[in-house]
Amino acid sequence: MAADRVARHLAAGFAVVASSYVVAGLAAWAVVAARPSQHPLLLTFYADLVATVVVFAASMVVANASLYDPYWSVAPAVVVVAWVLWRTGADPALLTGRQTAVVLLVLAWAIRLTANWASSWHGLHHEDWRYVQLREERPRLVPWWLVNLAGIQLMPTLVVFAGLLPVWPAVTETGRPWGLADVAAIVVTGAAIAIExxxxxxLRRFARDPANRGKILDRGLWRYSRHPNYLGEIGFWWGMWLFGLAAAPSWWWTVLGPIIMVLLFTFVSVPMLDRRSLTRRPSYADHMRRVPALLPRRPRRT
Known part of the structure; x- marks a missing residue:
């Protein structure tokens, strides 16, 4: 009976997430339909912001900021497919090799990352520990809704959109032929997805074993990097930039996208997770001295 109740609660949670994202998608489509003459890149940006606000509103209704979590991986796939459809007029015969490669890799990344979120989410009662911490540690004069909207939802949306900027020329500029830069982009992106x-x-296998409770994962990829999953995520966005560079070198400045990703993970995500691990595992300080945060190398001897 308890298992059935948990399953029903989980199904209800996924239904809330799915319906919220459907409404967000319809709101984004309405933005696009209202101003069809505007540049697609700018129009996508507006639609992305509107969809984020819809997801934010839903997260406030159910009192769970984690409703936004799959947006990180769902929205980019929708955006990239929309750009390709706009460029090709939905005619598969007009797809170039570069467009096909980008779409397939983005879809592989999005499906895998969303599935990984779904497998670790336990329903509407489960909220990411980072959001709980932000709620508890925010200044009293700062309302929670503002932290949720600006810090948890709008900020990642802007970061991901910056990461997507090089994908725009990659799927809309078709004048340059396939080259070595495209091969490099496929290798980097494919390797990044594989690492993640x-x-x-x-990590999932380690966490599910009760014998590992209180222990530190230092096997496999985690022996050479404290956060190899973050390293893979960063690599994915560098791969997208390489695709953009291959299609239109004049868009080199979109390197700001992957650089922002590096800064986000280096100065926000990694420190937050390391601080939490330090409070939960006394030996983690030694682990930090031996194992690098991101770029892999052999662990130092103590």
């Missing part, structure tokens, strides 16, 4: 996949699988 393996790292998340190793």
């Amino acid at each position: 996949t393996v790292a998340d699988r190793q």
Whole structure:
């Protein structure tokens, strides 16, 4: 009976997430339909912001900021497919090799990352520990809704959109032929997705074993990097930039996208997770001295 109740609660949670994202998608479509003559890149940006606000509103209704979490991986796939459809007029015969490669890799990344979120989410009663911490530690004069909207939802939306900027020329500029830069982009992006996949699988297997409670994962990829899953995520966005560079070198400045990703993970995500691990595992300080945060190398001897 308890298992059935948990399953029903989980199904209800996923239904809330799915319906919220459907409404967000319809709101984004309405923005696009209202101003069809505007540049698609700018129009996408507006639609992305509106969809984020809809998800934010839903998260406030159910009192769970984690409703936004899958947006990180769902929205980019929708945006990239929309750009390709706009460029090709939905005619598969007009797809270039570069467009096909970008779409397939983005979809592989999005499906995998969303599935990883779904496998670790426990329903509407489960909220990411970082959001709980932000709620508890925010200044009293700062309302929670503002922290939720600006820090948890709008900020990642802007970061991801910056990461997507090089994808725009990659799927809309078709004048340059396939070249070595495209091959490099496929290798980097494919390797990044593989690293994330393996790292998340190793972490999930480690966490599910009761014998590992209180221990530190220092096997597999985690032996050489404290956060190999983050390293894979960063690599994915660098791969997207390489695709943009291959299609239109004049868009080199979109390197700001992957650089912002590096800064986000280096100065926000990694420190938050390390601080939490330090409070939960006394030996983690030694682990930090031996194992680098992101770029892999052999662990130092103590």
